[in-house]
Amino acid sequence: MNPIDVSxxxxxxxxxxxxxxxxxxxxxxxxxxxxxxxxxxxxxGSARSAVASVPDPRVQYVLRPEPxxxxxxxxxxDGAKLARGRYLHFLDDDDILEADSLITMSRALDxxxxxxxxxxxxxxxxxxxxxxxxxxxxxAKATAAARRMRGPLQLSVNLIFRPAIFVNSACMAxxxxxxxxxxxxxxxxxxxxxxxxxxxxxATGYVFVDRPVVRYRTGAPxxxxxxxESDEKLHxxxxxxxxxxxxxxxxxxxxxxxxxxxxxxx
Numbered sequence: 001m002n003p004i005d006v007s008x009x010x011x012x013x014x015x016x017x018x019x020x021x022x023x024x025x026x027x028x029x030x031x032x033x034x035x036x037x038x039x040x041x042x043x044x045g046s047a048r049s050a051v052a053s054v055p056d057p058r059v060q061y062v063l064r065p066e067p068x069x070x071x072x073x074x075x076x077x078d079g080a081k082l083a084r085g086r087y088l089h090f091l092d093d094d095d096i097l098e099a100d101s102l103i104t105m106s107r108a109l110d111x112x113x114x115x116x117x118x119x120x121x122x123x124x125x126x127x128x129x130x131x132x133x134x135x136x137x138x139x140a141k142a143t144a145a146a147r148r149m150r151g152p153l154q155l156s157v158n159l160i161f162r163p164a165i166f167v168n169s170a171c172m173a174x175x176x177x178x179x180x181x182x183x184x185x186x187x188x189x190x191x192x193x194x195x196x197x198x199x200x201x202x203a204t205g206y207v208f209v210d211r212p213v214v215r216y217r218t219g220a221p222x223x224x225x226x227x228x229e230s231d232e233k234l235h236x237x238x239x240x241x242x243x244x245x246x247x248x249x250x251x252x253x254x255x256x257x258x259x260x261x262x263x264x265x266x
Contacts (some may be wrong), residue, residue, distance in 0.1 A: 009079030074182035116177030116204030120213030161261035
């Protein structure tokens with residue numbers, strides 16, 4: 001019996017070069033027993049040969065029977081169903097784990113057995129200096145906001161009603177908390193991670209790891225990098241997220257938290 005500490009799940013779509021960098025950062029992690037599940041969302045299985053070039057038994061390649069058509073929740077949930085680890089880490093295929101990030105976050109969760117998730121600091125990188133500086137300023141403010149958070153309710157409300165203070169690749173979930181939450185909502189086109197983490201945080205609490213855990217690639221084409229605030233997918237996603245929150249907690253609570261987020265959470 002060789003139990004897995006962390007299952008790392010990487011959804012991928014036509015980004016083989018970046019994927020291999022992400023895979024390398026996972027396999028270089030020390031101090032934890034890992035498995036790596038790469039879920040290919042391309043119809044032709046474009047990442048198969050790239051993953052096959054990595055001779056490591058900890059790596060598993062999975063081709064989805066049908067492409068998700070731009071719904072990453074489906075791809076991530078597929079990977080989670082195969083996971084055997086105590087903890088789950090969902091890494092985007094263009095991001096890179098910092099050294100020792102998995103052991104740091106898993107130890108943080110070990111030390112807080114009631115917490116359902118942990119997240120850490122994001123370190124942006126990229127070739128476009130203007131774009132990079134924008135993201136560096138954004139995540140510096142996000143880190144400051146994370147340090148000011150006082151409890152699960154405040155963080156969950158922040159995730160629902162405010163700009164994100166972390167990215168999906170910076171988070172680790174306790175597998176039991178992920179399963180209890182029902183995983184990512186496939187009906188949310190984008191920002192499905194904000195919905196998931198808000199639900200887990202509200203139900204079980206969280207741990208903030210105040211050190212860089214992931215290098216976030218800026219400037220590359222992706223669902224998130226190409227978003228604008230007028231994008232209908234973004235509005236559709238938050239309409240569903242807000243309606244779910246309203247149905248779960250009631251209209252009065254929804255309105256009170258919305259006002260708090262706009263006036264008190266700065």
